[in-house]
Amino acid sequence: MKSILIRNGLIITQDETRRIIDGDMLIEGNRIAGIGKVKDSADIEIDASGQAILPGFINTHAHVAMAHLKGLLDDISLETFLEKTFVLDSGRTEKGIYNSAMLGMAEMVDSGITSFHDLYYSEDIIARAANKFGMRGFLAWVTLDEEYTTQSGSPVKNAEAFVRKKHGDLVTASVGVQGIYVASDETYLGAKDIARKYDTTMHTHLSETRKEVYGYASSHSGQRPVEHLSSIDFLNDRLIAAHSSFVTMREVRQLAKAGVKVSWNSISNCKLGTGGMPPVPEMINHGITISLGTDSNGSNNSLNMFEMMKFSSLILKSARWDPSVIGAQKILDMATRDAAASLRRKDIGVLKEGNLADITIIDTRQPNLIPVNRENIVQGIVYSANPVNVDTVIVNGRILKRRKRLIRKLPETLKENMI
Amino acid sequence: MKSILIRNGLIITQDETRRIIDGDMLIEGNRIAGIGKVKDSADIEIDASGQAILPGFINTHAHVAMAHLKGLLDDISLETFLEKTFVLDSGRTEKGIYNSAMLGMAEMVDSGITSFHDLYYSEDIIARAANKFGMRGFLAWVTLDEEYTTQSGSPVKNAEAFVRKKHGDLVTASVGVQGIYVASDETYLGAKDIARKYDTTMHTHLSETRKEVYGYASSHSGQRPVEHLSSIDFLNDRLIAAHSSFVTMREVRQLAKAGVKVSWNSISNCKLGTGGMPPVPEMINHGITISLGTDSNGSNNSLNMFEMMKFSSLILKSARWDPSVIGAQKILDMATRDAAASLRRKDIGVLKEGNLADITIIDTRQPNLIPVNRENIVQGIVYSANPVNVDTVIVNGRILKRRKRLIRKLPETLKENMI
Numbered sequence: 001m002k003s004i005l006i007r008n009g010l011i012i013t014q015d016e017t018r019r020i021i022d023g024d025m026l027i028e029g030n031r032i033a034g035i036g037k038v039k040d041s042a043d044i045e046i047d048a049s050g051q052a053i054l055p056g057f058i059n060t061h062a063h064v065a066m067a068h069l070k071g072l073l074d075d076i077s078l079e080t081f082l083e084k085t086f087v088l089d090s091g092r093t094e095k096g097i098y099n100s101a102m103l104g105m106a107e108m109v110d111s112g113i114t115s116f117h118d119l120y121y122s123e124d125i126i127a128r129a130a131n132k133f134g135m136r137g138f139l140a141w142v143t144l145d146e147e148y149t150t151q152s153g154s155p156v157k158n159a160e161a162f163v164r165k166k167h168g169d170l171v172t173a174s175v176g177v178q179g180i181y182v183a184s185d186e187t188y189l190g191a192k193d194i195a196r197k198y199d200t201t202m203h204t205h206l207s208e209t210r211k212e213v214y215g216y217a218s219s220h221s222g223q224r225p226v227e228h229l230s231s232i233d234f235l236n237d238r239l240i241a242a243h244s245s246f247v248t249m250r251e252v253r254q255l256a257k258a259g260v261k262v263s264w265n266s267i268s269n270c271k272l273g274t275g276g277m278p279p280v281p282e283m284i285n286h287g288i289t290i291s292l293g294t295d296s297n298g299s300n301n302s303l304n305m306f307e308m309m310k311f312s313s314l315i316l317k318s319a320r321w322d323p324s325v326i327g328a329q330k331i332l333d334m335a336t337r338d339a340a341a342s343l344r345r346k347d348i349g350v351l352k353e354g355n356l357a358d359i360t361i362i363d364t365r366q367p368n369l370i371p372v373n374r375e376n377i378v379q380g381i382v383y384s385a386n387p388v389n390v391d392t393v394i395v396n397g398r399i400l401k402r403r404k405r406l407i408r409k410l411p412e413t414l415k416e417n418m419i
Numbered sequence: 420m421k422s423i424l425i426r427n428g429l430i431i432t433q434d435e436t437r438r439i440i441d442g443d444m445l446i447e448g449n450r451i452a453g454i455g456k457v458k459d460s461a462d463i464e465i466d467a468s469g470q471a472i473l474p475g476f477i478n479t480h481a482h483v484a485m486a487h488l489k490g491l492l493d494d495i496s497l498e499t500f501l502e503k504t505f506v507l508d509s510g511r512t513e514k515g516i517y518n519s520a521m522l523g524m525a526e527m528v529d530s531g532i533t534s535f536h537d538l539y540y541s542e543d544i545i546a547r548a549a550n551k552f553g554m555r556g557f558l559a560w561v562t563l564d565e566e567y568t569t570q571s572g573s574p575v576k577n578a579e580a581f582v583r584k585k586h587g588d589l590v591t592a593s594v595g596v597q598g599i600y601v602a603s604d605e606t607y608l609g610a611k612d613i614a615r616k617y618d619t620t621m622h623t624h625l626s627e628t629r630k631e632v633y634g635y636a637s638s639h640s641g642q643r644p645v646e647h648l649s650s651i652d653f654l655n656d657r658l659i660a661a662h663s664s665f666v667t668m669r670e671v672r673q674l675a676k677a678g679v680k681v682s683w684n685s686i687s688n689c690k691l692g693t694g695g696m697p698p699v700p701e702m703i704n705h706g707i708t709i710s711l712g713t714d715s716n717g718s719n720n721s722l723n724m725f726e727m728m729k730f731s732s733l734i735l736k737s738a739r740w741d742p743s744v745i746g747a748q749k750i751l752d753m754a755t756r757d758a759a760a761s762l763r764r765k766d767i768g769v770l771k772e773g774n775l776a777d778i779t780i781i782d783t784r785q786p787n788l789i790p791v792n793r794e795n796i797v798q799g800i801v802y803s804a805n806p807v808n809v810d811t812v813i814v815n816g817r818i819l820k821r822r823k824r825l826i827r828k829l830p831e832t833l834k835e836n837m838i
Contacts, residue, residue, distance in 0.1 A: 070790075111787070271736060271742065273739065274740070314689035321694035368526045371834045388805075
């Protein structure tokens with residue numbers, strides 16, 4: 001593997017003290033071998049003058065194999081959305097899932113995302129695609145009750161079979177649960193057992209819509225989903241819960257006490273008009289780690305962390321009538337170091353020696369970032385940047401985008417086979 | 420001037436019936452000379468296979484000379500924002516205003532905007548910049564009471580002097596009013612007289628914040644700003660009112676009856692945490708024409724119509740708990756044909772023979788737009804596209820961006836002189 005020396009950049013470390021360092025970065029193998037003044041030469045040299053070097057963004061809620069669904073499910077109610085998605089989602093081929101996953105990863109890398117956390121079936125196929133594309137995948141095989149699934153066989157057994165195997169350097173396998181509307185206690189606890197047995201994280205949809213929450217409560221003596229999952233001891237610090245938009249303060253305390261992490265999917269929630277939003281400031285005050293998730297191209301409809309950062313910050317400011325309710329630094333943390341912490345990883349999300357070389361380089365010389373400087377580069381990235389600024393993306397020490405072009409070209413035939 | 424033939428594109432005409440045509444477009448001089456099957460050859464040929472040809476976006480509320488303020492005014496209250504802006508905004512030099520305007524236009528053209536509607540003083544300098552850069556400017560010289568202004572001389576007289584003169588092919592001069600908190604009836608009516616005398620449009624900030632509205636009402640026997648401006652007969656169909664976020668249904672009816680147009684600044688309003696939003700569905704039902712405005716880099720912090728379209732649609736869906744409350748086509752209309760109508764122009768915002776050649780060409784072969792096709796191209800542009808997709812921008816028949824690069828390079832020294 002070729003060593004890479006990135007020269008003269010503005011290094012936004014996202015470390016404990018959020019140091020911003022002028023200097024160089026050396027990558028050897030798949031790791032960061034030096035930061036600051038690096039004298040060594042390397043096989044590949046990148047001049048990063050006028051550029052900012054960031055930890056690659058981490059997207060904590062995706063369904064990457066739905067990348068072909070953009071523009072097909074817009075401006076319709078969630079009920080119609082789910083009906084249409086079910087039809088589009090059933091009867092998919094291995095080739096279709098693989099191709100759509102490749103497309104989704106191409107979009108993510110193009111906009112500076114280096115890791116994604118996925119919830120779907122057939123994650124073995126997505127694992128193959130991730131290894132082929134070179135992107136880091138945290139892949140949660142979704143479980144649900146057998147009566148609801150389109151998976152062949154038992155979803156819980158499928159998930160265990162997936163988690164038990166190794167899937168290459170770039171893939172971390174884990175287990176998921178679709179949601180309380182299709183999962184019994186047995187399924188939830190089956191997933192939890194797998195996570196404990198193989199020491200993995202867990203992923204689920206949780207309290208995304210009002211209907212989900214009140215539908216559940218009305219048929220369960222008023223008990224709400226989080227309350228129920230707490231009562232059966234499902235909640236724990238392995239869990240990343242997507243959405244968590246309709247939760248009471250009592251539920252916030254239960255999530256916090258159990259160490260549950262939340263993936264905030266602001267764009268998807270708004271686009272579906274669900275009307276909810278996680279109580280982010282209260283969650284943060286209770287010590288809950290929050291990160292950002294794009295959700296799928298069906299409901300977002302892009303996999304773009306710049307949009308996620310700006311939109312999330314702004315919709316919260318608007319909802320609370322308070323522009324200072326959240327700052328640019330905290331939002332950037334959510335997209336990098338807090339996401340890594342949610343996935344129980346210390347070797348990504350922060351730029352430091354020894355960490356994995358997952359890096360996004362931002363060109364600050366485009367008009368939309370002039371005259372942002374060292375003092376306000378974080379604000380620039382969160383509020384002014386967009387994918388035109390992504391010059392270079394490196395995952396696991398390998399260059400996937402350089403001089404604003406993806407290295408891997410998607411095959412022309414990909415479009416025809418994404419079902 | 421060289422003729423241009425754009426071949427084999429998907430032409431999104433935005434005409435009365437929203438026709439989408441596969442074919443060619445011929446530009447001669449500053450006009451569209453043919454659409455569809457065009458056999459002629461031309462001085463310049465552009466292959467638009469795999470690309471969508473759109474009317475250039477029209478940004479109906481900007482302060483382009485504040486482009487250097489990005490990243491300086493974030494996560495703070497509106498009161499602090501205004502205090503800081505006042506300091507940053509006073510004592511500016513001609514060179515600074517010119518340079519900052521050039522920067523703002525570069526950002527707009529980079530993201531496919533071809534016309535902007537500006538509210539500021541020193542619009543004569545901005546007019547020079549617009550002619551130099553080649554962008555179409557609708558420039559409203561702002562008036563306010565003399566006791567509040569930093570302009571030398573009388574703002575109303577300055578505005579008239581600006582409107583009286585010709586400023587070149589690309590500039591349409593008009594008159595503005597800052598807002599009810601700094602403008603007396605005399606100023607409002609002075610501005611209106613100028614607009615009538617020279618047959619121009621008018622531009623103003625209106626009911627942006629709760630404080631503005633209730634502050635006014637509490638010292639004026641409960642009369643609200645729109646009610647007052649209606650009572651003094653200021654409102655009329657020349658007026659484009661930015662924001663209009665805090666208005667009652669009575670005020671909506673007054674605005675509608677007078678023919679006032681609204682520029683919706685969703686991102687700026689949310690970023691400042693003002694908590695308001697124009698009642699868009701009710702305004703549309705009353706026949707009010709609505710368009711989209713970025714506001715300045717100080718409060719947005721980008722001049723990006725893709726962000727504006729997606730964000731506006733989503734925040735409305737979320738506020739109304741209804742994903743079908745507004746559709747992609749209406750949002751694209753706001754960014755093109757409805758904006759043109761607001762500016763009382765029939766020769767932009769729609770692609771048809773004889774109209775001005777203000778055109779944005781979108782590359783649909785990037786991962787974020789695959790596999791969008793003819794059937795869902797409008798959804799693709801509104802919900803999935805971003806500035807990476809802007810391949811070519813033409814204003815008044817002149818190519819300003821080609822193959823994803825701005826033709827005009829900003830001078831390296833620009834950064835140092837934007838005060």
